[in-house]
Amino acid sequence: MENPLLLSPQLNTCSKVKSLCKIMKSMNKEGAKPETKTRAQEKKNRLSLLQKAELHPNVDLDKFEKLAKASSESPQTVKKWGESFEKLISQKAGLDVFTRFLKTEFSEENIEFWLACEDYKKSEDLSQLSLKANDIYETFIKKEASKEVNLDFNTKELTSKNISHPTHNTFDAAQMKIYTLMEQDSYPRFLRSNLYLDLVNGRPQGCTALRRRSRSFTFNEFRDEQPDFAIWL
Known part of the structure; x- marks a missing residue:
């Protein structure tokens, strides 16, 4: 007697699929291949x-x-950040957003160093200057420091000498170098970033x-x- 499955291509295909499913189920019961899982x-x-x-x-x-996190600043305020780097970091909201941008570029050590220098210059206890100066040097300036900033050889040498007799101006040269680096390099990229453009246009960040x-x-x-x-x- 002729096999009925051969009379209908659709039945034949269906049968093959069912057979394949049975085989695959059997494989799953026995344990699917590791790469499949x-x-x-x-x-x-x-x-x-x-x-x-x-x-x-x-x-x-x-x-x-x-x-x-969305900024609470209005688009009008955010637009003013684009007028100058000084206006951006002089406002807490602008400084926070710029810091977030630097984190996406893995260069937040620059703004952290600048802030540390600003705090250092405001120190009223002169007896603590040496301790603070060494802490900043070890964290940001020393070779292979945990948050080493990008300074040229001469600026590093000058700062190293200033550490021996610290004053409120010990880090002025280094701080200005990093400020200029952020202003000329990071700041223009920040203004072109989606982070800043979203804020200017009132869109949710990201x-x-x-x-x-x-x-x-x-x-x-x-x-x-x-x-x-x-x-x-």
């Missing part, structure tokens, strides 16, 4: 990341929530980066993926 988990992780509204391409998720990241992430991560029956069984 890994791929399935990776896809779940990717989808989970896409669902997080605070996703940012330059910082990790644990820190991004703090970086994405929304532009999120849209760009979502499109790029989806295309790059899934364009080469092949169907995996094990995920659906």
Whole structure:
């Protein structure tokens, strides 16, 4: 008697699919291949990341929530930050936003050094100058310091000599170098950044980066993926 499955291509195809499913289920019961489980988990992780509204391409998720807090300043006030670097960092809100920008570039040590120097010059207890001066030197200027700033050889040498007899002006040369570096290098990039442009236009911070990241992430991560029956069984 002729096999009825051969009479209908659709029935034949259906039968093959059912057979394949049985084989895949059998494999799952015996234990799916390690790489199959890994791929399935990776896809779940990717989808989970896409669902997080605070996703940012330059910082990790644990820190991004703090970086994405909206500024309470009006767009009009924010626009004034674009008039000069001095106006930006003279306001607490502007200084905070600029610091957040430097963190995305991993160069926040520059503004931290500048602030430390400002605090140092306000010291009223002269007996504490030496202690504070050494602390700033060890943290920001010494070779391979934990937050070493980018200073030329001559400025470092001058500052090192000033440490032996600290005054309120010990770090003036170094502070001016870093101020100029931020003003001429970091500040122009800040004005072109999505962080600043979002504030100027009254958009929630990070929304532009999120849209760009979502499109790029989806295309790059899934364009080469092949169907995996094990995920659906």
